[in-house]
Amino acid sequence: FAGELADRHRKRTVLLITQSSFVLPPLALFALTATGQSQYWEIILAAVATGTINALDVPCRQAFQVEMVGKQDLLNAIALNSSVFNASAVIGPSIAGVLIALVGVPICFLINSVSYLAAIAALLLMRNLPAQTRHRDEEPLRARLARGAAYARDEPVVGMLLIVVAVFSLFAMNRTTLMPLFADQVLHVGAHGFGFLLASMGLGSLTGALTLAFFPHLGANPRRQLWMAGIWIAALLEFSASRIFAISLVTLFVAGYCQISFIAAANSRIQSLTPDHLRGRVMALYAEALIGVGPLGATQAGALATLFGAPWALAIGAVLAGAVVLAVRLLRPEVFGQPRKTSSTEATASAGTSQRSART
Structure with missing residues (x-):
């Protein structure tokens, strides 16, 4: 549904609504915690509200990137966005910890709420965005939603990349659980070592994102993407076997680097292949594969860790993810083969033109 909204309405307008809505949950938590009236159910309600807004925001925000920079610089934009996200993941918790110690939890909620004003201002200041193409389909909503799924099913590269991203999210991206x-x-x-482990992986992700930002041709290479997947899996297996802290830090750095390299390349390739009028719906599927599968992944990782221990839980997940990547490489070699010069839509249009030329 969020993807359909992104395809039928101006993406900046949708983002202005979602980013404005993000202000409210942390502002409510600030008021509740500042007055000492917060209760468990209110925190759950704020989390549900934030998750609902995020479900509407993420597909539109992903699809909006290509409108801001064009397909030529899309990978740069995705990489820079990832670098900012990962830098925040490394720096943010440290700043929050200092603020909680100095001024308390309520101020952190207030700062979180006010921070969205910067995003709202940036959206309002944007100029020279491409004109919105209006698609007045008379199809029912269910049929319009199905068109995005049908495209992902019929376009093998897009569909397989979505599956691989979902599998990695399910089995190989459960760091907060394990x-x-x-x-x-x-x-x-x-606790101190835990912080260093997270920081090491975040620093690896930041390094990978900056590498793609400065050398975008690396991310456009499907064969490099396959290598990044393989090294990512190997790093997770090594981490699961390591009992030496220094080695664990290095392997997490490598895993973070490969993770962001693979995910950013998948994002860029999916958006580049998808027609403009379907991009919102396809990116909604991408968001579901990357983010929506996460809770299921955390559940299975926790269950396996309870039964066999954390090292086996991580190793099993890495092996399963590697098996899926190998199966895709063998069954659909074009996914990680030479870059394609045209999307399936362009190929279909070209074929139609050739047939008309032949008849005339």
């Missing part, structure tokens, strides 16, 4: 167990029960480094 990392505390590694820090406490496997490496025995405590």
Whole structure:
């Protein structure tokens, strides 16, 4: 549904609504915590509200990138966005910890709420955006929603990349679930070591994002993307087997680098192949594959860790993800083969033109 909104309405307008809505949940939490009236159910309600807004925001925000910079610089934009996100993931918790110690939790909620004003101002200041193409389809909503899924099914590269991203999200991106167990029960480094583990992976992701930002041709190479997937899996397996803290930090750095390199390349390739009028709906599927599968991944990782321990849980997930990548490489070699010069839509149009020329 969020993808349909992005395809039928001006994306900047949708984003202005979602970013303005993001102001409210943390502002409410600020008021509740500042007055000492916060209760558990209110925190859950704020989390649900934030998640609902995010479900509407993410597909539109992803599809909006190509309107801001064009397909030529799309990978740069995705990489820079990822670098900002990962830099925030490394720096943000440290700043929050200092602020909580100095001024308390309520001020953190207030700062979070006010921070969205910067995004709103940036959206309002944007100029020279491409004109919105109006598609007045008379199809029912269900049929319009199905068109995005049908395109992903019929375009093998897009469909397979969505599957691989979902599999990695399910089995190989459960750091918040497993990392505390590694820090406490496997490496025995405590809370400080846990922070270093997360920082190492975040720094690797930041380095990978900046590499793609400065060298975008690397991300456009499907064979490099396959290598990044393989090295990512190998790094996770090495981390699961490591009992030496320094080696674990290095392997997490490598895993973070490869993770962001693979995900950013998948994002760019999917958006480049998808027609403009379907991009919102396809990016909604991408958001579901990358983010929506996460809770299921955390559940299975927690269950496996309970049964077999954190190292086995991570190793099993990495092997399953690697098996899917290998199957895609063998069954659909074009996914990680030579870059395609035309999308399926362009190829269809070209074929139609050739047939008309032949008849005339």
